[in-house]
Amino acid sequence: MSKDDVPSDLWTDEQAASYDATDERFSPDLLEATTDFLAELAGSGPALEFAIGTGRVAVPLEARGVAVQGIEYSEPMARVLRDKTDRIPVIVGDMATTRVDGEFSLVYLVYNTIGNLYTQNAQVECFRNAARHLIPGGRFVVEVGVPPLRSLPPGQIAVPFEVAEAHVGLDTFDPVTQRAVSHHYIRQQDGTYLYRPHNYRYVWPSELDLMAQLAGLELEGRYADWDRTPFTADSTSHISVWRLDTDGPQSL
Template sequence: MISDAGTGDDPRDGWFPESVAAGYDAPGGANAPAVVTPAVDVLEDLADGPVLEFAVGTGRIAVPLAARGVAVSGIELSHAMAARIAGKAGGEAVEVTIGDMTTTRVTGRFSLVYLVYNTISNVATQGGQVDVFRNAAAHLRPGGLFLVEVGLPDLRRLPPGQDTVPFTVAPGIGGGGYVGFDQYDVVTQQFTSNHVTVSPDGTGRFRRIPFRYAWPAEMDLMARIAGMSLKYRWADWDRSELTAESTKHVSVWETDRST
């Protein structure tokens, strides 16, 4: 079921319109069982009651989590993305509200709020990211948990004078291909993710998405501002230790149990 929180804007004008949503559930990559299942395992283990997913997207995580008997709600900015949840087997179990995860409130108190797959970085200002933490805390019951999965900025690969790091170069079958690269501004902590796709007939498409990176310590401060403290920090969903070689982190903050 999808309800509208009345944001006043058409979410399809954002970074995840129909043209993106149409291919978002393609097999492999982020949708591969080897990627989805470990995340769902951890979320199920942490859940001790209803859960809320910020930026629920097409239900890549929410639908399989709901299939395990967890009561899942979601907030999603893009109508095009959210519309695909109901079409999935079991998708009707996920209650989705259209809105901005920095401000949109849904009814209920949750044991867990989670935000995965780098989506915190889609909020491209520090103030906006703090608002995400505050909104998560506002939805949590005492002792509730807020989980974020996000990549660590690849700044160690930047030699002096360079601001760009390629992350994918993939030739296409029958010609064409795909190139992806991130471009960093280390002063503002802004970066853009750039995607160049060329079809076999030579037709090209360029897509550029703005992000903001934040180090784990900065997120700990955001959590503290929102009244939460760090409970767990892992390098991945396998709960491995975060090290200097880690490329992402999965962090969990806890609200005060006495409030």
């Protein structure tokens, strides 16, 4: 797979400028739980974040003493991160094919960004790319939602995820391709609405495990949240941890 074959939305200057607007993703409690989890797995080794964005997780993780690097597809998002700190190297490129120098004890992807690659082949290559960067015994962590298809009545293709005065959001799903679109309608000060779609590919936990197996990774743990709450059939998201075989990546 070449970089030109990687399908993914490219975030703009406008989106990058507004990404750090306060919401639940930036709550101190959530970031503390997230960085606790990741710092424990990184240990004394360095970490690599795929789709590092503006550094929501990387900045507080680096502040805890973990050496962090990043790969980011959007130059505007990377620029916001570079404006925040010069201690976190970031390379602009896609997370399925881009390589950085060095080996890492931890590679991680947070907040559904595995879906930013919206073909199965690209997601498989993402797992292989993670394995290429890991030391033997290193971990790959993915945070992603469980597809909410049980919420779809027969014949319906959309599920609302937020209906509020300032924002209406709904997801539409194609069960054949597993392609989906998040439709965001954002209220402006003049009363009009800005429409902002986001393409992604939803993926099942068992499918991720097969992708991991193809890359020489073995499931080590799966949790409902960063506090390691047990994952159940009712969980709406999961944090999954795969460990690289001590013999290194397979069949790459």
